[in-house]
Structure formats: C-alpha cells, structure tokens
Amino acid sequence: MKTAIVHDWLVNYGGAERVVEQMLLLYPDADIYTLVYDEKKMGKIFPKEKVHTSSLQKIPMAEKLYTKFLSLMPKAFEEFDLTGYDLVIASSSCCAKGVITSPTTPFIAYIHSPMRYAWDLYYDYLKNSGRLTKFFMKRWMPDIRKWDYISSQRIDTLVANSSYIARRIKKFWNRDAAVVYPPVDTDRLSVSDEAAGDYFVVFSRFVPYKRIDLAISACARLNKKLIVIGSGSQEKELKLLAASCKNADIKFTGRISDSEVKAYLQKCRALIFCAEEDFGIIPVEAQACGRPIIAFGKGGALETVVNEKTGVFFEEQSVESLVKAIEEFEKLDKENTFNPKKIREHAEKFSAENFRKNLSEQIRLTEDKVRNYI
Template identity: 35%
Template sequence: MSEQNAVAQSHSSLITHQPVGAERLSNLRIALVHDWLNQLGGAENVLEELVALFPGAPLYTSIYAADRMPPAYRQWDIRTTFMQWIPGVAAHHQAYLPVYPFAFGATDLSNYDIVISNKSGFCHGVQTARGRRKALHVCYCLTPTRYLWLFDYYREREQLGGAVSAILQPVLALLRQWDWAAAHRVDHFIAISTTVQQRVKSIYSRESVVIHPPVNTTFFTPDPHNRQGDYFLIVGRLIPYKRIDLAVQAFNQLPHEKLVIVGSGRDLAALRAQA
C-alpha cells in the first residue's frame, strides 16, 4: 500500500468509527495539537483518548504547566510554543488571546502525514502545508472559538465596560478573520455533537461529521442499593460560560431544596456571594 493510500484509509477510520489499525498507521507520521495544557476539563478528557489512540505521537500545544496537570502527562512528548516563556501565562491564559494565532501560525507541521487538532480555541491554525509538503489536517472541533463568535455573551458575563469593549472590537474583528481562514485550511472537520456541527456550518461554512466523545459508562452504573441523596449536584469548572450562576439563581428560589457544587475556578467567589 502506498503512503498516500495509507493516509486516506487512516482518515476513513477516523470518520467512520472503524478501528484504527496499527499496521496501517505504523509508517505514518502523526501529530496531535491541543490549545493549552494548564487546566483540566472535558477537552483534556478527549485529548487523553487521542493520546491513547495514537501512542507516541508528539503533542503540540501553546503552553504546558506540568504542576497543574496529571503526572501521567509528563510521559507524553509535549512540544510548546514561545508562549511557554511568557511570565504568568499559565494562570491567565485568556489574557493572551491575540497571541495564540501567532504561536500556532508559527508551528509548522507540514512534515507530518496526519495532523489531528483537538480544538476549542486556536490550535486549528497550525501550518500543515509548506511548499510541496502537505499534511492531512483533521480537526476534532469541540466548539468554534467562543471568545470570538459569542463575544456579546462573554462581555456580559465578564462585566466588561464599554471602553474595554470598544478597544477589543477591532482586535476581535481581526481574530475572527484569522480564525475563519484557519478553519478553511483544515481538510476535514469532526464535530462532537449536532449542535457543534451546526455551529461549524453557520460560523465557518464547513461541513462536518459527528463523532461523539467517548464516555466512561461504568462511572454511571446505577447503585445496586438504590440510595438517594437529599440534594442536587453540579460538578465542573467554575467559569462564566458554564452558567452555574443560573443554577444558583434557581435554587435561591427553592428554599426547601439543596444544591451542592463541586469544582474550582475564577467564578468561585462570585458564586459563593450569590448563594
């Protein structure tokens, strides 16, 4: 089998849920791409599955804070950008949004056969073509970049003033242009849900197939003793777009019900005050 045919068939496996054959992929150079590695969430759960599917594939990302991530990540071949050396970036990565296009745009992966980006931010902007070299780029899209396309929602949630919003508007316009162009360099999109599929279509004018992320179903095995608590539970990162504040507002109107929230994040103090 030629290398070109092997690339095409391996991509078919990704799209159609067929098992990824080790023999088919053994001669292919595969790279994984992730936005940032400084926090744990659903995107990182997906990333762990990709690493398990493609063991040994290097992982390119903007920043990596080893002290904030699971120890197992230290066994991975993680390759960062120049952003790794920006002081304080791991704690405040959102403040550097205009820098990510430069970081990923300078990441040349054209020497690989297949590039798989796990995208909710800017990592789909890596370079996969240079001269006669061209990698097949498959983007597993968790969502089009929220900060760019849902800015009005974020402005309200982050309580940004009019002056700050006015300053950001021209920057956001440029970032949207870059984001849209980067999306059109991707060869194939995979969406995690029909909702994301619709967003990819409406925002990027790109078609995609849906492959839902894996779920550890054994974690949700019913308790054989049929025990039931006297409270409702939310587990997740306490950040604005999760809208946990809506749940708190609802339970403030339900004095006889109890809500337990498990998680950490920059909304913690605000949620405590609201409760």
C-alpha cells in the same frame, strides 16, 4: 505513522484534555503541540518529552496569562513546522486548528466549539469586560474573526463534539462537520443497588452561565433538599442566596473526591442541570449512575438526555420553568418512568471506547479522502 496532536493549551485538566488523552491512546507515540504547558499540573498526564510549546511559552507566567495572548495566538500556531508528519489531529476551541499542514498530510480537527468570544457570545463577553479589555476586543476581534474563518477552510475534516456545535461550525465557517461525542468515563461509574435518597444534586463549576442560582431558588420554593457540589467564583454569592431563601435545605460540599461525587450521583433523585452547554459531560455521568436529569432544553443536553425516558426538560432559564419541570419529574417518577438500568444503557453510548472507535473512523475517511487527491 508519525502523528502530531495539536491542542490549544495544557494548563488544566478538563473535558478537552480528556479528548487529547484518548487521542494518545489511539496514537501513543504522537507528539503534542500546544500554546503553553504547565508541567506541574499536567506532567503526569502529558509527559514533558512529548510536548512542544509555542514561542509564547517564553513569556514569564505564560501558563497563567495565556488568555491575554489572543491576538498573538494565530501566529504562534502557524509557526509550528509540521511538515514531517503523516497525520495531524487538532483538538480546538480556540486557535489550535489554525496550524498549517502539507496538502498531502491528512488534517482532522476535533472542534469543541468555534471561539465563543469571537462569534455569538462576543457581545456578552464585551458587556462583562472592563474598559481596557473592551478597547482591545473592539480593535482585535474583526481580524481574529477573519483569521478564524480562513484557517477553518484549510482543514480536511471537521469533527464537532455535538450537533449543536456542528450547527455553529456551519453558521460561522460555512463547513459541514461530522459529529463524534466526547469521551465520558462510564466504566468508573455504576448503578447502585440501594434506593435513591431524598435529595437533588447540582455538580458544576460555580460560574454565572451555569445558572446554579435557578436550582437553589427552585428547590427552596418547593422545599426540596439540594446538594451543591463544586466551587468557583460565584461561591460566596450562591451561599448568600441559599441563606436568604426560606425553607432552603441546601448543602454545599465544596470540592470532593471522585468517589464521593459518585456516591452522591448514585443516590440522588435527579441531577439538575441549568446551563446551555456545547455538550455537557456531567449529565452523562449522572445517567451512567442510572439517575435521571432535569435539564435546560437547549444545547448539548438535547442530545444526551431523552425526554421522559432518561429525564425531563425545562424550556426557560427561570425559576418558574424549573419548578414546573421538577413537579413534572416527580409525577413521572411516581409512575416509575425512569428505569436506572435503561438510563445507564443510554449513557454507555457516550463511552470513551465509542469515542475512539468513531474518531478512528473519521480519521480513516480523512486519510482516504486525501489519498484520492494525491
């Protein structure tokens, strides 16, 4: 069966690219279609001979400037001729789901999220943009929204990466979506035989919406040790915050190897997760190490963390709310509420193997649905 996998862009390796990697395990001979491709960064994972890029690849520095091409993306994806394929699968958080397929070709789209900057987060992006970006956003976004809705209607089956995203799909596209959780590499993680250490962990990119500042301030207030793993645009700001906090015992590791991250996760008291995410892979990875989560109680965390079994939630993105959650966690932890082996068992529900199995089932159902129309 000749299969095409369509992905927004291949310029960095992250959670969405893990999904494409797993799709290729299901269909090793599939061709990949994408907006732009950075061979230096992605060539080992996605070989050049498998990748077909859009006309925008010809623009100098395209792999760095691609986010500026939003108004050109719909046309770029619609230019791909997929008429020779027996199955088309899209992996999309932007415009990849907008390719045009034959009525007789099953077309399934795995949606990481509808375009955040076009819909519910439009005003946040607008507020934080410069004058020129604001001008073009106001001018282009109404047409982008129209195209985004219209293109969503020509997909046979929509699959969301969480119930949270399924709700956003229903809100903005008025389509129902099946839920298949994204793949987490639980096999490379394990529960340590050693007792937990005396520290909490944050593991994240240093960007504003991750709200790492809450974890730093709350741990400083409670005089708790915090290990902060990662890097990003907020690094200087977060280090200044930590330095200004009295009683702060905050260690920044920078970017470290997977094995070092694993060691920190295995022995932490808990992972602190302050973001509102569509899904959130890192909390699942910590649970795969048998460690509980202290999470903001919105978004994907509500689907990956079980309250008072694999972690606890805080209700507001505020220092006060997080402080209360840490205190509640410590109370439950003293009562031996959190069983590492059971936490690990819960995390295994989100394994890559389960992702492939569940996605395969949605593909089979889509093929049956299309076949019944022919």
